[in-house]
Amino acid sequence: xxxxxxxxxxxxxxxxxxxxxxxxxxxxxxxxxxxxxxxxxxxxxxxxxxxxxxxxxxxxxxxxxxxxxxxxxxxxxxxxxxxxxxxxxxxxxxxxxxxxxxxxxxxxxxxxx
Amino acid sequence: xxxxxxxxxxxxxxxxxxxxxxxxxxxxxxxxxxxxxxxxxxxxxxxxxxxxxxxxxxxxxxxxxxxxxxxxxxxxxxxxxxxxxxxxxxxxxxxxxxxxxxxxxxxxxxxxxxxx
Numbered sequence: 001x002x003x004x005x006x007x008x009x010x011x012x013x014x015x016x017x018x019x020x021x022x023x024x025x026x027x028x029x030x031x032x033x034x035x036x037x038x039x040x041x042x043x044x045x046x047x048x049x050x051x052x053x054x055x056x057x058x059x060x061x062x063x064x065x066x067x068x069x070x071x072x073x074x075x076x077x078x079x080x081x082x083x084x085x086x087x088x089x090x091x092x093x094x095x096x097x098x099x100x101x102x103x104x105x106x107x108x109x110x111x112x113x
Numbered sequence: 114x115x116x117x118x119x120x121x122x123x124x125x126x127x128x129x130x131x132x133x134x135x136x137x138x139x140x141x142x143x144x145x146x147x148x149x150x151x152x153x154x155x156x157x158x159x160x161x162x163x164x165x166x167x168x169x170x171x172x173x174x175x176x177x178x179x180x181x182x183x184x185x186x187x188x189x190x191x192x193x194x195x196x197x198x199x200x201x202x203x204x205x206x207x208x209x210x211x212x213x214x215x216x217x218x219x220x221x222x223x224x225x226x227x228x229x
Binding site (some may be wrong): 033035041042043045048072088090101103104105106 | 148153154155156157158172203211217218219220222223
């Protein structure tokens with residue numbers, strides 16, 4: 001059974017600081033997704049990571065994937081208030097197939113002025 | 114505009130009264146799925162469908178039914194809702210994943226269901 005663990009589950013930080021959210025998963029996979037969810041809203045896709053060593057960046061967010069360590073990170077640089085949201089990682093089992101995504105429990109991020 | 118729509122967005126009902134939450138996508142996606150989101154538990158998959166007339170159970174299928182008679186629609190049916198099915202429900206769709214396709218799922222806006 002695939003397990004996906006995110007750390008931390010809750011993070012309060014100040015604007016301008018850097019921080020990293022970690023996503024560990026238990027079974028071999030080479031596809032990992034990051035989503036953002038604002039309160040009362042649906043999930044918005046941020047990054048799709050498809051191979052070992054993949055790195056994607058958009059604005060102040062950068063995501064990476066290490067399939068050997070079964071670890072993905074979402075790094076926030078010089079945080080701003082607008083990045084306050086809940087961030088989910090989700091893993092797709094290797095080989096494709098129809099099992100869908102297994103989500104982490106989410107990291108609730110609050111960025112204070 | 115490419116989108117996944119759900120109806121209703123909010124629903125309050127009573128125990129045992131059958132209900133259906135509709136889901137429709139306009140992207141010609143083969144794959145559709147339903148998730149429920151509960152505080153502290155993240156999103157858990159209820160059912161999924163690889164194509165018309167092909168459905169299968171996800172992680173938490175008890176108490177739910179689905180059907181896939183048309184490619185674009187994937188309704189979620191609660192035959193006899195109970196309070197533990199109070200949750201936020203998301204429908205999602207994507208092209209069917211093959212090795213290396215990496216297509217992400219598009220999520221609907223969510224349906225907040227309360228069963229009293």
